[in-house]
Amino acid sequence: MSSTTHEAHHGHDDHHHAPYGITRWLFTTNHKDLGVLYMTFGLLMFFIGGAMAMVIRAELFQPGYNLVDPYFFNQMTTMHALVMIFGAVMPALTGLANWLVPVQIGAPDMALPRVNNWAFWLLPAGFVLLLATLFMPGGGPAAGWTMYPPLVLQLGDAFPFLIFAVHILGISSIMGSINIVATILNMRAPGMTLMKMPLFVWTWLITGFLMIAVMPVLAGAVTMLLTDQYFGTSFFDAAGGGDPVMFQHIFWFFGHPEVYILILPAFGIVSAILPTFSRKPLFGYSSMVYATAAIAFLSFIVWAHHMFTVGLPLAGQLFFMFATMLVAVPTGVKIFNWMATMWRGSMSFETPMLFAIAFVILFTVGGLSGVMLALAPVDLQYHDTYFVVAHFHYVLVTGTVFAIMAGVYYWLPKWTGHMYDERLGKWHFWVSTISVNVLFFPQHFLGLAGMPRRIPDYALQFAEFNMISSIGGFVFGFSQLLFVWIIIKCVRGGEKASDQVWDGAQGLEWTLPSPAPYHSFETPPVVR
Amino acid sequence: MSDETTSKRHTSLVTKLVLVTFGMFGFGFALVPLYDVICDITGLNGVVDLQAADYERGEVDPDRKITVEFVATVNDNRPWDFKPEVRRMEVTPGELYTVTFETTNTQDEDTVSQIVPSVAPGRAARDFRKTECFCFTEQPFEAGENRDMSVTFFIDPRLDDRTNTVTLSYTLFDLGAGDDPDFDPEDAQLHAGSR
Structure with missing residues (x-):
């Protein structure tokens, strides 16, 4: 193990003893450093993707072609999705896993520290390829993040860059997830049985397996696009069969x-x-684990609900409709468990708790519109409208992004050793939560009324809702600068955080000092 | 647990996970034939045979009539005239019929076309049997050439009772001059939206 020699030098020291300068970050194999790198990269990409969203909402502020070229608008919708999914959300979650999984299971570091470093540094390389296309003749990818042929084959210079960027990002996530899976399965402290692991570790274990299973399939799909375009194959070309x-x-x-x-x-x-700020243990721990596994299994047999309008046979539509609605069962188990955790708890409402509660409510909104979309007969009306846009932004922004923000506020004192500014945190929460609903809720109505997605102009009757949505978008976008300021302020100083930080918090990470030392759990803790 | 056993456990687990990764990469490619096989076995999604069917005159139910509609489309608005001699006809399942499509290459260079059939509704695709079709092979055309191409077909009498109308749709793809697959790629470039 590569970190063994490292530990020999630093093992005696409980405090920060990190190398200095740029080479620390370039060559680091420390899981905490890499967690910071991943999350910082995710935050940077969150703002780049957010800037693209601002362009989209500015163009849609009023009907007509106002600000940008329609072709550039298409580049913005495509790149916004790619940057947010592969650049912001996935690295932010991987960063959290890097920082937290070893300290939650009592491991000294990740299983494969050097692979960890490599996986991270592939990300900037992939995004340089992808973002560089915006400055090329013909512009960036504009065929939607789903890259459907034959449209995507008509991109010009951006096409091969897009394909190779996806390859690199895919390799990075596969390496990251192999590392996380190996860490969780092989490096748990004595006594930390699988069914004692915190749920964040469990969900990441299952996510890791999902990534190992499907990222290679994406790599295969884009490779087929590549050979169709340049090597005369006909995987997706009707003329060639x-x-x-x-x-x-x-x-x-x-x-x-x-x-x-x-x-x-x-x-x-x-x-x-939720358990921390309800001061109660999580309700239904094992059902949470099984529900997560069930959701992961179901995810493999529902894919064609994205394709109800391509002319699936009736049997196919029925199968994928019912399989999709089945997903609501384990998800419902989770929602009810979270509610039962809060029920009659001694609740307090610090910023992480506010974001977590907002997650439960708003994710459920997105989940319910998902069930509506699962109905094959009505999906014919909703398909490719703003209803779909509203649905997946409710689950991805007020779902995943809110959870990431909740997690950052929750663990920030452990990372930095300082409490964040609670007053500013609450401001950030309320401004974000109100504006994000102003931004996305009207999009349900736009979609039901028939406004198509990915179109830079729209009919006049959609004008009011679009203007409201854009105003919400600008407020949400700019309120995230407050988030950055709160983090910077917290890193630079603030009230000293105790080791426990939150009086109701459970888990190994809270037994470490705040800030957590550069090397932790060199001697494995004993879990009872 | 010593470092050595941990390292061994890592090696064995990571090897397995890497193998799964490569396996799934291959599985992505395997999906291509797999879909065809599954559609073929289940008859889903109307996979149209590109091989000539054997015709044997069996029992014919003269009372049953099926309407067959013909659709001809030129892909990508290439300069071709391509239309069926009749738009629709009534057929009796089990009888053999021939329909011609008048086809003109209106450009002033030689080229090759591939015509791809499709049958709607999909559940009828397996019972729409062609004994002879211009769609089985590539069709070369000289500049300005006009010719009639024909398809000979019969509807299998086992066609389910729900189906009274079957549409046979042909899409003509211009493959470009000769067998050159790199035919004029510039033409297909998506131009930056000029206003």
Whole structure:
């Protein structure tokens, strides 16, 4: 193990004893350093993707072609999705896993520290490839993040960059998840049985397996696009005997597990925060574990609900409709367990708890619109409208992103040794929560009234709701600067955090000093 | 637990996980034939045979009539004229029929076309049997050439009772001059939206 020699030098020391300068960050194999790198990268990409969202909402502020070229608008919708999914949410969750999984299971570091370093540094490389296309003749990818052929094959110079960027990001996530799975399975402290692991660790274990299973399928799909374009194959080309619908089947075989990759760790974060601030243990721990596994299993047999309008046979529509509605069962188990955890708890409402409660409520809103979309007959009306946009932003922004923010507020005192500014945190929460609903709730109405997604202009009757949505968007976007300021302020100083930080918090990470030392649990703790 | 056993456990677990990764990469490619096989076995999604069917005159139910509609489309608005001699006809299941499609290559260079069939509704695809079709092979055309191409088909009498109308749709793909797959790629470039 590469960190063994390291520990020989630092093992005697409980405090920060990190190397200095740029090489610390370039060559680091320390899970805490890499967690910080991942999360910082995710935050940077959150703002780049957010800037693209601002362009989209500014263009849609009024009907007509106002600000940007329609083709550039298409680049913005495509890149916003790619940057947010692969650049912001996935690295932020991987960063949290890096920081927290070893300290939650009592391990000294990740199982494969050097792989960890490599996996992170592939990310900036992949995004340089992807973002560079915006400055090329012909512009960036504009065919939607789902990359459907034949449209995506008409991209020009951006196309090969897009494919290789997806390859690199995929390799990075596969390495990251192999590392996390190996850490969880092989490096738990004595006594830390699987069914004693915190739920964040459980959800990441299952997410890791999902990633290992489906990221290679995405790599295969985009490789087929590449060979169709440059090497004369006809996987998706009808003239050569292929079928463009085949791409959608392969893509969504990856794509549906992918959306659960984005949400499962968020479930884990919320399952850590709600018990702390309710001062009660999590209700139904083992049912939470089984529900997570059930959701992961179901994710493999529901993919064609993204494709109800391609002309699926009736048997296919029925199967995928019922399988999709089945997902609501384990998800409902989770929601009820979270509610039961809070029930008659001695609740207090610090910022992480506020975000976690908002997660439970708003994720449920997104979950319910998901059940509506699962109905094959009505999906014909909702398909590719703003109703879908509202649905997946409720589960991804007020779901995953809110959970990540809750997690950052929750563990920030452990990372920095300082309490964040609670007053500013509450401001951030209320401004974000109100504005995000102003932003996305009207989009349900727009979609039901028939406004298509990915179109830079719209009919006049959609004007009011779009203006309201854009105003919500600008407020939400700029209120995230407050989040950055709170983090910077907390890193630089503030009230000293105790080791326990939150009086109701349970788990090994709270037995460490605040800030957590650079090397922790070199001697494994004993879990009873 | 010593470092050595931990390291061994890592090696064995990581090896397995890497193998799964490569396996799933291959599985992505395996999905292509798998879908065809599954659709073929279950008859889902109307996979159309590109092989000539054997015709044997069996029992014919003269009272049953099926309407067959013909649709001809040129992909990508290429300069072709492509239309069926009749838009629709009534057929008796089990009888053999021939329909011609008048096809003109209106560009002034030689080219090759591939015509791809599709049958709606999908559940009827297996029972729409072609004994002869211009869609089985690539069709070369000289500049300005006009010719009639024909398809000979019969509807299998086992076609389910729900189906009274079957649509046979052909899409003509212009493969470009000769067998050159790199035919004029510039033409297909998506141009930055100019206003």
